[in-house]
Amino acid sequence: MNGPNNKESNNKEPINQESGNHKASRPADSGKLLLFIIVAVLFASLIALAGSQSGARTTLGGVSIPVFALCAIIAFALNWLIFIPSYLAQTEHYFDLTGSLTFVTVILTALALSPEQDWRAAILAVLVCIWATRLGGFLFMRVRKDGSDGRFDTIKPHFTRFLLTWTLQAVWVFVSSAAALAAITTLRRVEIDTIAIIGLIMWLTGFTIEVVADAQKRAFRADAANEGQFISSGLWAWSRHPNYFGEILLWIGIAVIALPALSGWQLVALISPVFITLLITRVSGIPMLEARAAKRWGDDPAWQAYTGRTSRLIPRPPR
Numbered sequence: 001m002n003g004p005n006n007k008e009s010n011n012k013e014p015i016n017q018e019s020g021n022h023k024a025s026r027p028a029d030s031g032k033l034l035l036f037i038i039v040a041v042l043f044a045s046l047i048a049l050a051g052s053q054s055g056a057r058t059t060l061g062g063v064s065i066p067v068f069a070l071c072a073i074i075a076f077a078l079n080w081l082i083f084i085p086s087y088l089a090q091t092e093h094y095f096d097l098t099g100s101l102t103f104v105t106v107i108l109t110a111l112a113l114s115p116e117q118d119w120r121a122a123i124l125a126v127l128v129c130i131w132a133t134r135l136g137g138f139l140f141m142r143v144r145k146d147g148s149d150g151r152f153d154t155i156k157p158h159f160t161r162f163l164l165t166w167t168l169q170a171v172w173v174f175v176s177s178a179a180a181l182a183a184i185t186t187l188r189r190v191e192i193d194t195i196a197i198i199g200l201i202m203w204l205t206g207f208t209i210e211v212v213a214d215a216q217k218r219a220f221r222a223d224a225a226n227e228g229q230f231i232s233s234g235l236w237a238w239s240r241h242p243n244y245f246g247e248i249l250l251w252i253g254i255a256v257i258a259l260p261a262l263s264g265w266q267l268v269a270l271i272s273p274v275f276i277t278l279l280i281t282r283v284s285g286i287p288m289l290e291a292r293a294a295k296r297w298g299d300d301p302a303w304q305a306y307t308g309r310t311s312r313l314i315p316r317p318p319r
Contacts, residue, residue: 033160040164040171041076047178048072050268055185056114067113067185071106075174076167078102083166087159092152095169100136102173104129110184118189120196120261124180127203127254138214175275176251182269183258190260199256206249209235209315213243230297232306238315240306241289244280245313251276286313 052066059065082098111117111125156162174181216234220226235242252273262269280286290312297303309319 030160033164037160037164037167040167044072044076044171044174047175047268047271050265051178051182053265054187054263055182055266056187058113067110068181070113071110071181071185072174074106074109075102075170078105079166079170079173080163083163086166087156087162090156092156095152095166096139097136098166099169099173100132100139102170103132103177106173106177106181107184110181114185116189117184119192120190120257121184123192123196123200124183124254124257127200127257128177128180131207131250134211172279176272178269179255179258179262179272182266183261186261186266188261188263193260195260196257199253199259202253202256203250204253206246206251206253208246210243210246210250213246217243230293230303230306232310235315237310237318239311239313241286241313242315244285245315248273248277248280281313
């Protein structure tokens with residue numbers, strides 16, 4: 001999942017996902033995890049139902065199914081399929097790559113199965129695929145370089161907990177791309193307008209910020225002199241999480257481009273940028289990284305000064 005677990009931070013320590021007593025292995029806890037999985041699937045199913053209204057349909061085995069809903073099914077099926085060998089091999093190496101592959105797969109499926117595509121649908125498909133491909137390659141190479149991802153050390157030994165992680169990734173992919181998928185699969189076509197151009201500018205701005213921020217962090221870490229230090233230069237002097245700001249902005253841009261093509265219950269798909277923003281700012285993105293950074297550098301006067309003068313998310317000149 002990108003928002004909760006994929007962005008680079010000012011801390012490389014693994015997340016302590018559970019205590020040493022392996023509570024997740026208890027039957028009661030496994031039952032709760034299964035309940036979470038069911039709730040996650042139901043949440044995505046409701047969005048799939050709403051977004052399928054006035055959308056294209058395809059026939060599978062003689063059964064007519066909305067293309068939008070089919071994309072949700074594919075998202076879960078692909079992640080659950082890759083989960084099986086990953087659990088058996090006890091590896092997380094293909095987790096992030098699978099997330100990116102799922103984005104590309106559902107977008108291309110929607111594009112291929114929806115009739116009478118227009119420029120809006122094509123632009124949305126290209127933008128999502130560019131973002132997903134870039135992020136997937138970046139994260140896959142990072143895990144290959146590091147050898148493992150400490151976030152999964154206490155998760156992957158437990159079947160239900162590891163399954164929940166893959167299930168949540170499927171939810172993340174489908175809900176994040178819902179606005180784009182709804183606009184691609186809709187039967188209501190609207191010519192490119194000023195709103196679409198504004199959305200494209202937002203996406204380009206957000207994508208540029210995200211790429212530059214990641215590049216600056218990567219260069220900072222590559223310098224041995226910065227071992228154990230936090231970055232406070234470049235975009236990171238304007239925001240403590242500029243990459244997250246860029247990601248939020250580009251997904252808002254996707255929703256803005258999609259908006260004119262949506263109507264009725266399809267508008268539920270506009271939950272995409274709201275979902276991403278909440279995930280990053282309230283759940284497992286910024287809160288997690290801020291807590292880890294505070295644990296590592298909380299008593300460091302330099303860190304205290306940095307957090308005092310630097311915006312948490314929205315870039316602005318340092319005070």
